[in-house]
Amino acid sequence: MRVLPREILRAPARGVGLFGLAVAGLALVGSVVALLVYGDIFLLGNLRGAGNGLARGILAVAAVVIVVSLGLPRALTAMRRLANLTRRLSREWCGVPIPEPYLLPAIEDSEGGSWSWSVRALGQAATWRDVGWMFLAPIASPFLLLPLAAPACLGWFLSLPAAQDSKPPALLAALCAATGAALYGGPWLLRGYGMLARSLLGPTVQAELSRRVRHLTETRSESIDSSAAELRRIERDLHDGAQARLVSLGMTLGALEQVLGRDEDEARALLAEAQGSSVKALAELRDLVRGIHPPVLADRGLVDAVYALALDSPLPVEVSNRLAGRPPAPVESAVYFAVSELLANVTKHAGATRAWVEVDHGQGVLHARVGDDGHGGADPALGTGLSGIERRLAPFDGALALSSPAGGPTVMDLEVPCELLLPKTSSS
Amino acid sequence: MRVVIAEDLFLLRDGLTRLLEAHGLEVVRAVDNGPDLVASVIAYKPDVALVDVRLPPTFTDEGIKAALEARKEVPGLPVLVLSQYVEQLYARELLAGGGGGIGYLLKDRVFDGGQFVDAVCRVAGGGTAMDPEVIARLLARNEGAGSLATLSPREREVLSLMAEGRSNAAIAQRLVISERAVAKHSASIFIRLDLQPSDDDNRRVLAVLAYLGR
Missing domain, CATH: 1.10.287 (Helix Hairpins)
Structure with missing residues (x-):
């Protein structure tokens, strides 16, 4: 990992942010626990003397049920949001992406009432791992404050009134060194924190398989x-x-x-x-x-077929190709039709004067990018074209990403994991 | 006129042979694959070779490769490529070598025997025969480009027939106008598209194709 000065400067602020998030998580989980424990004690205490032991027991259970049914869905949803925020910040700030582990969709997207959702959520390992993180984060996150604390200590030390020999140079040098190390180590601390978070907030092998x-x-x-x-x-x-x-x-x-x-x-x-x-x-x-199955695709493969598409397009389309071989035929066909659809979209909707297509392959993934100089603002939610492309790519674990800020340019990036077949030389 | 045919389907090979012989052309050899075509054009030195795009052993674009190789072996050999579908990509590759004597037609065009034999003779004479579908797509592609939009509908008709490789006389006959009118239209087209005018039919065709294929 190369550390840029910019990152060193940002690390303390990010540490503070993550520390705040950890405190919020602890407050949330703590308040739920407190509510459950003290709520019941309070109710039971007030009921002491009233009725016999059985009645008190029933009332205590009823109290737990009321507290839980009112507060639990909210508490669980809030915890999930906090955990998701941590996941996002871990990707953006710590450089450690954490995929969501939940098998149960969020409460807004799932069927049935909030009560049954909560029960199902409590049955999920991911929920309890989130809870674990809420307790672990407050312990780990204070270390992120080091890059801030060390300079503060140095500043405090320097601002002490210089009485006689109270500032030996050795101590000063050690403090300076510690401050420098803490500052320089900031990005690494963030990264370590992200990895720690991933160990609990990331999916387990089993969840991944499911x-x-x-x-x-x-x-x-x-x-x-x-x-x-x-x-x-x-x-x-x-x-x-x-x-x-x-x-x-x-x-x-x-x-x-x-x-x-x-x-x-x-x-x-x-x-x-x-x-x-x-x-x-x-x-x-x-x-x-x-x-x-277009004949030119069968004859020549993806690159020439894309080139043929470009020739048929009413816009000037520049094709650049860095493929050393041919992808497997089903992938070729899916990518061809996807590029064809994307180019048709560019012609119809983008208001572009030119477009380009780039095809390359690296690290086991085939990339095809289609871009234009149009007005941008393409919305993937509108129209069925893009979802059709995603459906076409899905069986191959392919994905489509769209970047289309208002004002342009639009770039559509599709990738499909696959290996290339080496070019045949026996044909001629 | 002596012709070599390369077509792997027996029915079509036979049909082509009969059609050409009915129009007084001599089919000196009919083969069913690419390598045999190259060998036959070297051995027989025909006036023109008729080649199907899909041929064994690869059943892909073997015909295009064989046609280009045959032209390398026998420079200037007129070749007419036939296909179930036309691709601008292949048209470009065939034309890329420059010179004349290139044809690229859909197999459907064989149905109109007279026109087809006319195209064969045109290619054999060093001319060009591009399928109307190739030209239509080239024109559609250039639709938005400035100077093409300034042509009148009649001039566009003349332009597409010219791009197919037809002579002034043939264009006049097709559009039922006088040859002088065609000459006038084509002069105007060349001025509008800023092309170098030429009396040579083939050079004119290539200039138009190059313009459309930019």
């Missing part, structure tokens, strides 16, 4: 659905298109047989009609094939 299974199940059923829909579309297109044309061609030829030798003009007209039908049938088949 999420993975869920993701695979979802994307599998989506891709089965979409390929079934695709097959239906192809069937319909063939039925209404080429098949119908061939039927009409057959009928025209039948009619031609009837008039042959009797009416030459009529025969000529029917012949022209038959030719027209076959040309149209071919054109429809061609369009259909392009939609299924």
